[in-house]
Amino acid sequence: MLLRIFTEPQQGAGYETLLRVAKATEEYGFDAFFRSDHYLKMGDVSGLPGPSDAWITLAGLARETRRIRLGTLVTAATFRLPGPLAISVANVDDMSGGRVELGLGTGWFDDEHTAYGIPFPGLAERFDRLEEQLAIVTGLWETPENKTFDHRGTYYQVTDSPALPKPAQRPRPPIIIGGVGAKRTPRLAARYADEYNVPFHSVDDTGAAYERVRAACESGGREHGSIVLSAAQVVCCGRDEAELRRRADAIGRTVEDLRAGGLAGTPAEIVDKIGRFGELGAARIYLQTLDLEDLEHLELLASDVLPQV
Known part of the structure; x- marks a missing residue:
């Protein structure tokens, strides 16, 4: 089991x-550093110093780290046009020496769109746009050098693209x-995803x-074992009850809520x-x-949880 650190920078x-x-993530032996892609805080926090762009910060981290994987969980398809997104991610992949992974989703947080003037269509259209973006981003990356890429969609048209730059990872x-959508999410995962995350x-x-994704893979003629399965959970670890409650x-x-709905407790509880x-x-x-700010938390997870999984 690989453990990845997942952050929410929009919270402050x-x-x-x-x-x-990120440097602690690498030093302590975790597999990857991921961040959310949001432009507005959630809940009762100040949000200071304010939001940061996911791919700009990952570009900086790409040059400051050497081993860990880097990525988004997940980039909102509403935030960026697919062509520029493919260019940005390919650039960061090159800057990292081939350590980037792209999580891509529909976008869901209405308030952050209105706060920064980003159009927010209905759910059906957002899924349609996500599907086209997946086709364009993967198509641009997978187009052989010296060939061009075209896409004729409802929302995006790409004509005679040189499909550059290429990412460091090939193809x-x-x-x-x-996500846990019952229909479109499994189908899109079966068609495009290397990893499916809940x-x-x-x-x-x-x-x-x-199980829904496995069934979609089989329906689409894909071996379901070829897709990596993963989960994201809030983590809160303490050597004893007092340390746990402090965190x-x-x-x-x-x-109580964290134990019920996340990974919370002693290292042994979390490992279980x-x-x-x-x-x-x-x-x-x-x-x-x-x-x-609590890097001792990461150190505890690295010393008492990571070696046991």
């Missing part, structure tokens, strides 16, 4: 904070698709979502719950780390 984290966490960086759901609900208080959550996801077929767990 500048680049220097993200850099410290392309891994694509991650997440964020913030129970073990049972996660297992049901995995829960710091992120404005209760220990990770094992339950592993029994479903999960190969990666994204540890949503909300207090980015």
Whole structure:
């Protein structure tokens, strides 16, 4: 089981904070550093110093790290046109020496769109746009050199594109698709995803979502074992109850809620719950780390959880 650190910078984290966490992620032996792609805080926090662009910060981290994978969970298709997105991700992949992964989703947070003047169509259209973006981004990356790429869609038209630049990873960086939608999400994952992620759901609900994706793979003629399964869970670890409650208080959550709906407790408790996801077929767990000033938390996870999974 690979453990990945997953951050939410829109809640209040500048680049220097993200850099410290990314370097600790690498030093402590975790597999990857991921960040959300949001432009507005959620909940009762200040949000200072304000939002940061996911791919700009990942570009900086690409030059400051050497081993860990880097990516988004997930980039909103509403934020960027597919051609420029393919260029940006390919650039960061090259800057990192081929360590980038692209999580791509419909976008869901209406308020951040109105706060920054970003159009926010209805859900059906957002899924249609996501499907076209997946086709364009992967098509641009996979087009052979000295060939051109075209796409004639409802929302995007691409004509005689040189399909450059190419990412360092060939044929392309891994694509991650997440969510628990019953129909379109499994179909899109089966067609485009290298990894399917279930964020913030129970073990049972996660297992049901995995089964839907496996069925979609089989219906589409794809071997379901060829797609990596993963889950994202908020993490809160303490050596004892007092330390656990201190960390829960710091992120404005209760220990009881975190135990029920996340990965919370002693290292042994967390290892046990990770094992339950592993029994479903999960190969990666994204540890949503909300207090980015608490590097001792990462150190505890690295020393007492990571070696046991």
